[in-house]
Amino acid sequence: MTLGLALMTGCSKEEIQVSDVAAQASRSNLAEATAQGVVRRSHEYIILSATDALPADLASKTAAANGKLTTELPGTGLAIATSTDPDFAAKASRISGVRSVIHDFSYQGYNPVSARETPALNESDNTNPASTGDNDRFFPLQWGHTAIQAPEAWNAGARGRGALVAVLDGGFDLTHPDLQANIQESVSYVPGEPAQFASTAFSHGTHTAGTIAAVDNTIGVVGVAPDAKLLLVKVLADGGRGSFSWMIQGIYYAVAHNADVINMSLGAAIPRNSKYLDDNGTPDDPSDDKVVNETKEIQELLVAIGKATTYANKKGTTVIASAGNDANNGQRDQDLVHIPSGATGVISISATGPIGWALNPLTADLDRVASYTNYGTSDVDFAAPGGDAEYPGNEIVTVAGVRQYAFAFDMVFSCTSAGRYSWSAGTSMAGPHAAGVAALIVGKNGGQMAPAQVRAVLRASADDLGKTGRDPYYGYGRVNAYRAVTTGFQAQ
Structure with missing residues (x-):
């Protein structure tokens, strides 16, 4: 589920756009719909070594198998290659030290949305807790910060300084006034597309980056970790589609550039046993796609992603x-695996969100399980605010000077393209809240913190909601920024 509402800045009147609620694939046909969304790339390959070291002289050995080695990722046991030889995988698999050779797969990492216009906004007043001293114009709309006690964490002196967060996503508005000062570097792994988002539509990458580390500059919104730095890595095209090899290379780049935290608000729910489309070497022409059954390749794809995250x-x-937006119970439906949240060493985040927050902002349940979120005891580590659009009414209300549909306020408000701001909902919005808390933890530690320690602090400080202990919806609990930077370190 991706729902967006964009807001123009820098004008005397702001134009607001609210997306239509896009219909999702029928849950009864979930496996079929997901399989159709994942396409095997006929001429693109991922080479998996039997160890974390790549075989010596792999380039020449790949060439001897009628392929071309395009990228080596030392330390991961992974490499990327291309070949037009239909027998390349079989030939290259015989290279000494190679575990397997599989096709790369493309997937729809998120779904872009269409929009409709709604009435203009008035100036908003700051109604967040006065103790924060924050005067960013749209801060009052960020109920997610209230849910995780981010303002209290800031008051305790934790703002993420010293932490670097890599955001692997679609394109980014690199000149957004709430992001620019915190952007340390940007790069794109999407052929033919720069890191800069190329349109004025909803920018998923800009939205997630803003939730993590929008600058506290009095202009618009504030990130959970407003003093953290951002490493923006484009691994999905502006239309939301990407390849798993781009994701793997993005992870490697983030690590090589000393990222403390990686956030991936993207992914695909893939049946372990299913049929898939093959692009037949012409990815832009679906008319000649063919159906293939590649159960073994999917198993090895999971291994490849796990090598990168490990x-x-x-x-x-x-x-x-x-964690994904398929409303799937991973504990029951173990055939469907979500990548990358299901990979080794990844902290998987489910989503929470209120219904009718705008009508009762002081009493609304901010920790309600979102209607779309994936769940399952073994599939969710923590929960965080992701928003929802389940409120059934169409009335227009005013909150902190902002006049809008009531359902819009239940979503997460952050940056988007062309210097604008947007409401959106999904586990894509939950992940950045958790990544922001992780950045606060790393900053509190003075930088450079082992992932096991970060996970331990998150667990010790999370609000244990739902059933006691780890449960299918909240995992170990909904993240709590204030407790993480105060009691979390002592309790780990």
Whole structure:
């Protein structure tokens, strides 16, 4: 589920856009719909070594198997190659030290949304806790910060300084006034597309980055860790589609550039046993796609992603990913695996969100389980605010000077393209809240903190909601920024 509402800045009147609630694939046909969304890339390959070291002279050995080695990722046991030889995988698999050779797969990492216009906004007043001293214009709309006690963490002196968060996502508005000062570096792994988001539509990457570390500058919104720095890594095209090899390379880049935390608000729910489309070497022409059954390749794809995330953990990078928006019980339906949240060493985040917050902002349940979130005791580590659009009414209300549909206020408000702001909902919005808390933890530690320690602090400080202990919906609990930077270190 991705729902967006964009807001223009820098004008005397702001234009607001609210997305239509996009219909999701029928849950009864979930496996079929997901399989159809994942496409095997006929000429693109991932080479998996039997160990974390790549075989010697792999480039020449790949060439001898009628392929071309394009990328080596030392330390992960992974490499990327291309070949037009249909027997390349079989030939390259015989290279000494190679575990397997599989096709790369593309997937829809998130779904772009269409929008409709709504009435203009008036100036808003700051109604967040006065003790924060914060005067960013749209801070009052960030109920997620209230849910995780981010303002209290700031008051305790924790703002994320010294932490670097890598955001693996679609394109980014690199000149957004609430992001620019915190952007340390940006890079794109999408062929033909720069890191800069190229349109004025909803920018998923900009939205997630803003939730993590929007600058506290009196302009618009504030990130959970407003003093953390951002490493923006584009691994999905602006339309939301990407390849798993781009994700793997993005993880490797983030680690190589000393990211303390990686946030991946993206992914695909993939049946372990299913049929898939093959692009037949022409990814832009679906008319000649063919159906293939590649159960073994999917199993090895999980191993490949796990090699990348394990490497990140070993190098000191905490990896966080959204649990997915399929309303799937992973404990019951173990055939469906969500990548990358299901990979080794990844902290998986489910979503929470209120219904009708705008009508009762002081009493609304901010920790209600979101209607779309994936769940399952073994599938969720923690929960965080992701928003929802389940409120059934269409009335327009005013909160802190902002006039809008009531359901919109239940979503997460953050930055988007062209210097604007947007409401959106999904586990994509929950992950950044948790990544922001992780950045606060790393900053509190003075930087460079082992992922196991970050996880331990998150667990010791989370609010244990639902059933006592780890449960299917909240995992170990909903993250709590204030407790993480105060009692969390002592309790781990």
